[in-house]
Amino acid sequence: MTETRAGRCLCGAIVYEADLNGPHFHACHCGKCRRWGGGPAFATPSEAIRVEDETHLAFYSSSKHGERAFxxxxxTHLFWRFKTGAGLAVWIGALDEHDDLSFGSQIFINRKPDNYGFNNKTGDLTGDQVRALFAAGK
Ligand SMILES: [Zn+2]
Ligand SMILES: [Zn+2]
Structure with missing residues (x-):
């Protein structure tokens, strides 16, 4: 069951509604997320996103499979999506309300540097495990 949440960028040029897959988020420790955002990315897998006015919405093609919206x-970093349209993950910091979302998992845990760590109890997935889930269409 999806849950619709509103969000916007820092300047307000981009306002959106996202249909979250559930009331949870993950931290991504992959090198691309850390370089893009200056640290691990907190994102929530989502079914769809509707941007009110796409005039200032831009995409960066960060890999063969995915692109990043800002x-x-x-x-402001907004979301990551499959180029095929198979799914997306919305950066929770731009949601108007996200304090109630639970910290479900840490992904690309094998890429996390040793100089930080979260003490939340989460399900941890390596990059290979994440890719296997994607391949299975989850
Ligand atoms: Zn903006
Ligand atoms: Zn990542």
Missing amino acids: CQKCG
């Missing part, structure tokens, strides 16, 4: 005006 606001051209203020740089």
